[in-house]
Amino acid sequence: xxxxxxxxxxxxxxxxxxxxxxxxxxxxxxxxxxxxxxxxxxxxxxxxxxxxxxxxxxxxxxxxxxxxxxxxxxxxxxxxxxxxxxxxxxxxxxxxxxxxxxxxxxxxxxxxxxxxxxxxxxxxxxxxxxxxxxxxxxxxxxxxxxxxxxxxxxxxxxxxxxxxxxxxxxxxxxxxxxxxxxxxxxxxxxxxxxxxxxxxxxxxxxxxxxxxxxxxxxxxxxxxxxxxxxxxxxxxxxxxxxxxxxxxxxxxxxxxxxxxxxxxx
Numbered sequence: 104x105x106x107x108x109x110x111x112x113x114x115x116x117x118x119x120x121x122x123x124x125x126x127x128x129x130x131x132x133x134x135x136x137x138x139x140x141x142x143x144x145x146x147x148x149x150x151x152x153x154x155x156x157x158x159x160x161x162x163x164x165x166x167x168x169x170x171x172x173x174x175x176x177x178x179x180x181x182x183x184x185x186x187x188x189x190x191x192x193x194x195x196x197x198x199x200x201x202x203x204x205x206x207x208x209x210x211x212x213x214x215x216x217x218x219x220x221x222x223x224x225x226x227x228x229x230x231x232x233x234x235x236x237x238x239x240x241x242x243x244x245x246x247x248x249x250x251x252x253x254x255x256x257x258x259x260x261x262x263x264x265x266x267x268x269x270x271x272x273x274x275x276x277x278x279x280x281x282x283x284x285x286x287x288x289x290x291x292x293x294x295x296x297x298x299x300x301x302x303x304x305x306x307x308x309x310x311x312x313x314x315x316x317x318x319x320x321x322x323x324x325x326x327x328x329x330x331x332x333x334x335x336x337x338x339x340x341x342x343x344x345x346x347x348x349x350x351x352x353x354x355x356x357x358x359x360x361x362x363x364x365x366x367x368x
Contacts (some may be wrong), residue, residue: 105236108246108305109232109235109236109246109303110300110303110304111159112232112235112243112244112246112248113228113229113232113235113296113299113300114296114299114300115213115254115296116228116232116252116296116299117225117229117295117296117297117298117299117300118295118296119138119256119260120224120225120228120256120259120263120264120292120294120296121221121295121296122289122294123259123260123261123263123264123267123292124263124264124266124267124270124288124291124292125285125288125289126234126237126242126264126267126284127263127264127265127266127267127268127269127271127288128267128268128270128271128275128281128284128285128287128288130268131271131275131281131286132281133283137268137272139241139339139340139342139343140269140340140347140350141349141363142269142272142336142340143336143343143347143350143351143354144267144340144351144353144354144357145264145268145354145361146269146332146333146335146336146339146349146351146354147206147263147336147351147352147353147354147355147356147357147358148215148261148265148354148355148357148358149262149264149266149333149354149358149359150332150333150336150354150355150358151262151354151355151356151357151358151359151360151361151362152258152262152358152359152362153258153259153262153324153325153327153328153332153358154325154355154358154359155170155258155308155358155359155362155363156227156254156255156258156259156262156324156362157227157320157324157325157328158321158325159362160231160233160251160254160255160294161227161230161255161317161318161320161321161324162174162317162318162321164231164251164317165177165313165317165318165321166312166314166317167318168313168314168317169294169313169314169315170314173284173314173315173318173323174314174315174317174318175318176315176318176348177315177316177317177318177319177321177322178319178321178325179313179318179322180318180319180320180322181219181223181319181320181323181324181326182322182323182325182326184319185223185326185327185343186325186326199212200293220263221291221292221293221294221295221298222294222295222297222298223298223319223320223323223324223327223365224263224292224298224320224324225235225294225295225296225297225298225299226264226298226299226301226302226311226316226319226320226323227228227233227255227259227302227320227321227324228252228255228256228259228295228298228299228302228303229255229298229299229300229301229302229303229304229305229312229316230302230303230306230313230316230317230319230320231249231251231252231255231256232248232249232299232303232307233249233303233306233307233310233313233316234249234251235247235248235249235252235303241253251266254362258362259283259295261361266288266291266292267288267289267291267292270284270287270288270291270333271287271288271308279312293299301359302316302320318319321332336351337351347354
């Protein structure tokens with residue numbers, strides 16, 4: 104029973120981060136769109152949050168649990184998985200206008216592409232709960248929750264909001280209904296609770312792999328920030344003064360500052 108309760112808690116944490124993605128679509132209920140300036144700042148904010156969570160959370164815990172070599176192997180594996188998944192899936196062009204008419208094969212392909220981005224974040228949540236129920240955590244709802252788990256859940260939830268906005272922008276331009284924007288934003292992060300449960304179950308009962316797990320999640324997320332989030336922000340800010348770099352740097356700085364109180368806990 105304790106195992107099922109723990110798995111349920113980890114699943115709920117992953118589901119919270121997935122639902123947070125839907126918040127990114129809410130501005131479209133009140134505004135026609137979001138300016139490039141604000142969009143660049145949002146991507147910078149997201150990047151700063153994810154880098155903080157990876158470096159000050161996952162990497163730090165990985166070094167505490169294992170050797171630098173074990174952590175490095177995990178980081179390399181996380182990067183490799185994202186690279187391979189991109190090579191396999193990204194050759195298939197997905198037109199957002201086909202979302203609503205997509206047949207089963209198309210939906211499976213879409214889910215596969217979304218998994219490339221969302222699954223590593225779910226893994227990060229799962230490994231952060233490895234010490235669930237052990238001493239040194241925070242008491243909540245009858246559970247002793249590791250501080251790192253709170254840190255990662257909050258960080259990924261905040262990060263998912265601008266990601267939901269980014270997903271909604273092209274769909275909004277195609278006159279997709281507002282409530283459907285929320286659905287597609289949440290749908291893009293549904294792999295997170297699944298990844299969280301799988302990762303938690305694995306590292307919980309194979310603790311010798313825990314440093315590799317921390318490294319895997321950190322490597323995948325840092326790689327995504329450097330190859331997806333920051334280039335996306337620069338592409339959006341191309342026509343802004345200084346190519347949007349000043350706003351991007353400001354957003355990254357704010358993201359890091361937002362997470363500092365949790366890193367100090």
